[in-house]
Each structure stands twice: as structure tokens, then as C-alpha cells.
Amino acid sequence: MDGIRSVELAAPAGRAGRRGWRAAVVTLLAGTLLLTAACSGGDDSPSWQGGGNGAAASEAPSPEPTLSTVAVTSPAADATGVEAWSDVKFNSEDPENTTVKVTDAKGDEVKGAVDKDENLWRPTESMEWGKKYTVTVTTPEAEGKNNTTTSSFTVMKKPANLVRVTSFLADGQTVGVGMPLIMRFGRAIPEKYRADVERKMVVTATPAQEGVWHWTSPTEVHYRPQTYWKAGSKVFYKVQLKGVKMGDGWYGRSDLTVDMKIGRSMIMTVSNKTKKMTVKQDGKVIKTIPVSLGKPKTPSSSGTMVVIEKKEHTVFDTLDELGPEEGYRTEIDYAQRITWSGQFIHAAPWSEGVQGRSNVSHGCVNVSMAMGKWLFDRTLMGDVITVTGTEEKLKNGNGWTDWNMSWAEYKKGSALH
Known part of the structure; x- marks a missing residue:
């Protein structure tokens, strides 16, 4: 073995000497065994140590936590x-x-x-x-x-405070290219909740058209595309407001969907300078109609509006509003509302003699009986009318004035822009 040198021992003389020699040999052998055990290690460890490196090695290792x-x-x-x-x-x-x-x-x-x-x-x-x-x-x-x-x-359990959500339009309707989508709420929606409301109202148009929601008031929001709807488009909007937070302690009551269609394009343009209305259908002029607009004391509004509602026969009554001197009560045919303040396109047989030459109305767009019926039979709610050159500018909010704003201005009414 490495590190162990041979040792020569002289045998002592006599019995006592022999006993001493034997003891020395035993001592040397024992020392050699101990030195060999100390150098072996590993798997050749002495059996009295349990086959491991010390007492602790006899215990199985603990598994790592999962x-x-x-x-x-x-x-x-x-x-x-x-x-x-x-x-x-x-x-x-x-x-x-x-x-x-x-x-x-x-x-x-x-x-x-x-x-x-x-x-x-x-x-x-x-x-x-x-x-x-x-x-x-x-x-x-x-x-x-x-x-x-x-x-x-x-x-959470169904809350007591729920906000009613309604759509102005319904499934299956066909409307004009200027028709905004209109959602109304039974309670004012605080500004900090409007972005979440908008995210849950998704509009899909076919073909695709860029558009945006615009808050006209705390209880009403409109949607329009960047330019007029493309004629013949299909429009679907999904409003998922059930459970959406609409105020401190207030939540949307329900969801709804609307599947509708955009009709042909009809654009009416009225010039105060020429006292004429030009009617275009799908980009082509199909009629030029003489008109009489509002007289200087009650001017028509200049701006872009859309047809809000249509009444074949109605009564205009302004006696309570204007008094007996200025007010009137008159039966009207083929009335098409374009502002909330009471401006209409309608037949006015009493002004047919001056239509195309001077303004005598209380702010409405007067046309003849024949042209009143012709228009009424062809228009849709949401058809566009633009009036130019009058003494008064259209005030935004006086009707569906979504198209009376630039696209940049309109986007500012969105909580997401």
C-alpha cells in the first residue's frame, strides 16, 4: 500500500523476548487495518457505519415540494x-x-x-x-x-338600482344614409363610466365603415360613420350593458341587439340664393324643386340635418308659443321634421306663387303640394338635407345634427377619444 514502509524486526532471545515480538506484530497489523479503512471511503465503508458516511447518511432524503x-x-x-x-x-x-x-x-x-x-x-x-x-x-x-x-x-346578487337601456331603432328597419344610431338611458350616465359603456356597444357594418359613438347628452349617445353610410349597407349593433356599472351603485338592466339596413342614398340640398332644392339619388340629380324658406324675422337654419319623422297629415299650432298676433293653427300635408325647434319640409299651397322667388315661411322649407307628395313618397327617416345661405346657423342638438360637425369634432364627443 502507498505510504506504508516494510519494517524488519529482530527476534529477541529467550521466552520473554518471543512474547514481546509477537505483541509488536499484532500491534503493527492492527494499525495497518485501521489505515486501510480510513483510505477506502465510498461504498467500501465499514459495515458498522451502516454503509454510509456517518449516522446522518442512514436517513432517506426529503422530497422537494411541488x-x-x-x-x-x-x-x-x-x-x-x-x-x-x-x-x-x-x-x-x-x-x-x-x-x-x-x-x-x-x-x-x-x-x-x-x-x-x-x-x-x-x-x-x-x-x-x-x-x-x-x-x-x-x-x-x-x-x-x-x-x-x-x-x-x-x-353579486341582482342590484336594486338598474338603468333602463333602449334603442331608438329596431330590427328590420331601413333608414337613410345619414341616420345615426341612437341609444337612450333611463338615468344620466356620469362621465367616468361612459368609456365602459361605449366598449360594450359594438357596431358592425357590412361593408366595413369607420365610426364612433358621440354623447349628445348624459342620457343619450349617437353613432355615425366618418362619411355617410354606404347605400345598401347592413348594420348590426350589439349592446351588452347588463351588469355594466353606470354610476355609484347603478348597473345596466339588459342587453339588446339591432339588425337593420341602410337604403339608397338620397341627399337634398337647398340653396337660399337660388330658392331651389336639388335632390340626388345615389349621386344622380333626379329633381330640382322650387322652395320658399323662412322670412328674415323667422329664418330657416343653415346646416346639415336629417329627416327625423314623417307625418302625412298634421296640425301646426303655435298659438300658445307665439300668441294670437304671430301664432297660427294650420293643417299641414306631407310634413317631414328636420329640427326640434319646429322646422319641417312640407307642402304649402298658400306659398306656391312665390316658391323659387322669395321667402315667406316661419322657418320651414315650403314646397308645392305636388312636390310635397313626391318627396314624401320617396324619403326615409335619416335622409340628409343641407340648407345653405340663410341668416341663421343651425345649432348643434337642434335635431339630429350629427352631420353638422366635422369628423374631428364629432370624435371629441366620444369617451374613448
């Missing part, structure tokens, strides 16, 4: 009173390959989308009042790690 690669951070586990449009937030070591599934008590999946940059799942439909939901978050399997976690929460 780590989770995903966790739901919001809503908190078993949370109650959760809002119906709440996002689900999660942590993940691999967000790009993480899936999130939210199911109700029956196992039906709630529609939603995962934002992998923000590590959250957003519902695309309202969850039901008072119902319990389970979140399951999963990533690809990783060795020694748990790749799936679940968490549950319960949506």
Missing part, C-alpha cells in the same frame, strides 16, 4: 359580491401558452378572451347575478411543477 406554475390572483378565492363583468387576473411562468376557462355551476363555459400581455381574462358576456363560477388556469406540463389551478367566486 411548485405551481400558475395562480389566480383576482377575484380572490371564494370571493362573493363580484361584479358581473369582472376580469380574472392570474400569474403564470408561461403566459403565452396559458389557457383560462371560466365555467358556471352546470359546467357551461363563459365566453371571454385572454390578454397575455396583461395576464388577465376578460369576459365577452355578462355573468349571471348571484351565480357561482369556477376559474381553471392551465399551462403546459413542467417537471416537478403543478401546471393547473382552480379558484371559485360568486357574482
Whole structure:
């Protein structure tokens, strides 16, 4: 063995000498055994040490704890009173390959989308009042790690304060190219909640056309495209406001959808200078009509308006408003309202003699009986009329004046722009 030198021992004389020699040999052999054991180590360790390196080696190693690669951070586990449009937030070591599934008590999946940059799942439909939901978050399997976690929460009970939401238009209607989409609310919506409301009102036009919502008041919001609707377009809008927060303690009552159509293009242009109306259908002039506009004391408004409503026969009564000297009560045929202040396109047989030459009306666009009927039979709610050259400019809000603003100005009325 390396490090051990041979030793020569002389045999002592006599019996006592022999006993001493034998003792020396035994001592030397014992020392050699101990030195050999100390150098061997590893698997050749002495059996009295239990086959390991010391007493501690006899104990089996503890297993490493299983780590989770995903966790739901919001809503908190078993949370109650959760809002119906709440996002689900999660942590993940691999967000790009993480899936999130939210199911109700029956196992039906709630529609939603995962934002992998923000590590959250957003519902695309309202969850039901008072119902319990389970979140399951999963990533690809990783060795020694748990790749799936679940968490549950319960949506708030149906609140007492609900805001009614209505659409001015209904399924199946055909309207003019200037018709705004109009949503009305049963309660004023504070500004800080309007962006969330807009996000839940999605308009789809075929062919596609850029458009935006514009708040005309705290209780009404309109939508128009950048330019007039394309003739023949199909328009579908989905309003998902059930459960959407609309104020402190107030929530949307319901969802709705509207499927409608845009008709042919009809644009009416009235010039005070020429006292004529030019009617274009799908870009082609189909009629030029003599008109009489408002006299200087009661001028017609210059601006772009649309047909709001149509009444084949009605009565104009301004006696209470203007008094017996200026007021009047007159039966009117083929009336088409264009402002809230009382301006109409209508037949006026009493002014036919001056139509095309001078203005004698109280602000309306007067045409003959024949032309009044001709127009009435062809127009749609939402058809456009632009008046130019009068003494008074149209005030925004006096009718559906969505087209009386530039696109840049109109976008400023959106909570999202």
C-alpha cells in the first residue's frame, strides 16, 4: 500500500523476548487495518457505519415540494359580491401558452378572451347575478411543477338600482344614409363610466365603415360613420350593458341587439340664393324643386340635418308659443321634421306663387303640394338635407345634427377619444 514502509524486526532471545515480538506484530497489523479503512471511503465503508458516511447518511432524503406554475390572483378565492363583468387576473411562468376557462355551476363555459400581455381574462358576456363560477388556469406540463389551478367566486346578487337601456331603432328597419344610431338611458350616465359603456356597444357594418359613438347628452349617445353610410349597407349593433356599472351603485338592466339596413342614398340640398332644392339619388340629380324658406324675422337654419319623422297629415299650432298676433293653427300635408325647434319640409299651397322667388315661411322649407307628395313618397327617416345661405346657423342638438360637425369634432364627443 502507498505510504506504508516494510519494517524488519529482530527476534529477541529467550521466552520473554518471543512474547514481546509477537505483541509488536499484532500491534503493527492492527494499525495497518485501521489505515486501510480510513483510505477506502465510498461504498467500501465499514459495515458498522451502516454503509454510509456517518449516522446522518442512514436517513432517506426529503422530497422537494411541488411548485405551481400558475395562480389566480383576482377575484380572490371564494370571493362573493363580484361584479358581473369582472376580469380574472392570474400569474403564470408561461403566459403565452396559458389557457383560462371560466365555467358556471352546470359546467357551461363563459365566453371571454385572454390578454397575455396583461395576464388577465376578460369576459365577452355578462355573468349571471348571484351565480357561482369556477376559474381553471392551465399551462403546459413542467417537471416537478403543478401546471393547473382552480379558484371559485360568486357574482353579486341582482342590484336594486338598474338603468333602463333602449334603442331608438329596431330590427328590420331601413333608414337613410345619414341616420345615426341612437341609444337612450333611463338615468344620466356620469362621465367616468361612459368609456365602459361605449366598449360594450359594438357596431358592425357590412361593408366595413369607420365610426364612433358621440354623447349628445348624459342620457343619450349617437353613432355615425366618418362619411355617410354606404347605400345598401347592413348594420348590426350589439349592446351588452347588463351588469355594466353606470354610476355609484347603478348597473345596466339588459342587453339588446339591432339588425337593420341602410337604403339608397338620397341627399337634398337647398340653396337660399337660388330658392331651389336639388335632390340626388345615389349621386344622380333626379329633381330640382322650387322652395320658399323662412322670412328674415323667422329664418330657416343653415346646416346639415336629417329627416327625423314623417307625418302625412298634421296640425301646426303655435298659438300658445307665439300668441294670437304671430301664432297660427294650420293643417299641414306631407310634413317631414328636420329640427326640434319646429322646422319641417312640407307642402304649402298658400306659398306656391312665390316658391323659387322669395321667402315667406316661419322657418320651414315650403314646397308645392305636388312636390310635397313626391318627396314624401320617396324619403326615409335619416335622409340628409343641407340648407345653405340663410341668416341663421343651425345649432348643434337642434335635431339630429350629427352631420353638422366635422369628423374631428364629432370624435371629441366620444369617451374613448
